[in-house]
Amino acid sequence: MSKEFETVAYTKLKHIRVFVNNIIYRNYHLHGETEILCVVRGSCAVNLAGRSIAADTGDVILLNPHESHEIVSGGGGADFIVLQLSRHLFQDYYPAMESSYFAENDIGKALGDKKAEFWNLALHLTQNYIEAKSGFQLRCVAAAAAILALLFENVPHTLCSEVEYLDRKKAVARTERLAAYIDENYRYGISLSALAEKEGLTPTYLSHFFVDKFGVTFREYVNNIRFENALRLMSAPKMSMIEIAMQSGFSDVKYMTRTFAARFGCTPKEYRKNRQSLPDSRRSAVGELEKEYEKAESLSLLNKAKDLLT
Numbered sequence: 001m002s003k004e005f006e007t008v009a010y011t012k013l014k015h016i017r018v019f020v021n022n023i024i025y026r027n028y029h030l031h032g033e034t035e036i037l038c039v040v041r042g043s044c045a046v047n048l049a050g051r052s053i054a055a056d057t058g059d060v061i062l063l064n065p066h067e068s069h070e071i072v073s074g075g076g077g078a079d080f081i082v083l084q085l086s087r088h089l090f091q092d093y094y095p096a097m098e099s100s101y102f103a104e105n106d107i108g109k110a111l112g113d114k115k116a117e118f119w120n121l122a123l124h125l126t127q128n129y130i131e132a133k134s135g136f137q138l139r140c141v142a143a144a145a146a147i148l149a150l151l152f153e154n155v156p157h158t159l160c161s162e163v164e165y166l167d168r169k170k171a172v173a174r175t176e177r178l179a180a181y182i183d184e185n186y187r188y189g190i191s192l193s194a195l196a197e198k199e200g201l202t203p204t205y206l207s208h209f210f211v212d213k214f215g216v217t218f219r220e221y222v223n224n225i226r227f228e229n230a231l232r233l234m235s236a237p238k239m240s241m242i243e244i245a246m247q248s249g250f251s252d253v254k255y256m257t258r259t260f261a262a263r264f265g266c267t268p269k270e271y272r273k274n275r276q277s278l279p280d281s282r283r284s285a286v287g288e289l290e291k292e293y294e295k296a297e298s299l300s301l302l303n304k305a306k307d308l309l310t
Helices: 095-099 107-131 136-154 162-185 192-199 203-214 218-233 241-248 253-264 268-276 280-288 295-309
Strands: 016-023 025-029 034-041 044-048 051-055 060-063 069-072 078-085 100-102 157-159 290-292
Touching: 016 107, 016 136, 016 295, 025 218, 034 107, 034 295, 044 060, 060 107, 078 107, 078 136, 078 295, 095 100, 107 136, 107 295, 162 192, 162 203, 162 218, 192 203, 192 218, 203 218, 218 241, 218 253, 241 253, 241 268, 253 268
Parallel strands: none
Antiparallel strands: 016 078, 016 290, 025 069, 034 060, 034 078, 044 051, 044 069, 100 157
């Protein structure tokens, strides 16, 4: 089970992480970085608190730090370049970045005729990061600086006050606790009232907190966790639908079936059948729900993206 509060590991370059991946489904989650999703193949829906953004090949979606989001692609998934930039990047040169939040998530739309410039920079950053040739660190930092300058010049954004910033930090800490508890207990009967008591809150307050911070109700969030687990178990052909439903925390197969119909427009059996008809290379991605491509695959997709998007 993937953690719904994601900790980004900067293994290659401090404050910058770049990768190319395939996503079938990613439940609501959040992290402390500014994340930019660049769609290089396929289409998806990026769901935020109170709104959904449809994204196709060539579109670019920005997620602010600690902004909960869900990604739904279905089928064989969609391929993305993912740029994750720490709020502390360039803090000595542009400290406002740490407490700035972009008002527009669909930055491809906000950039207008500057969108091609963004894609050139994103592809340049990604290729240098993945190839990691001599001096790549300088080229990556230069590209990241140019991307951020382009965004701050063209995308509406606001600067939080110190009080707002501290309130956000408190809310993030509570969100982490809630996500961890649900991740450990989603297979069992967990209730909003029990969780509220654990946090020392009223059920009404916690209910509003979930919608505000997670983008969905408490019950929807728990069902999303169960759905995500059921999708993974679909790759085990010997497991029956009853077994998958029970191990995922669904009360019965009918309930699980309704969830599949709402998300992917098909039954669990139809999803498994469609998955098995895919080529082996695509099937592995479906089984994993989210797959980070290796170096050769990533560079191949980048070359295709260059021809298509620049």
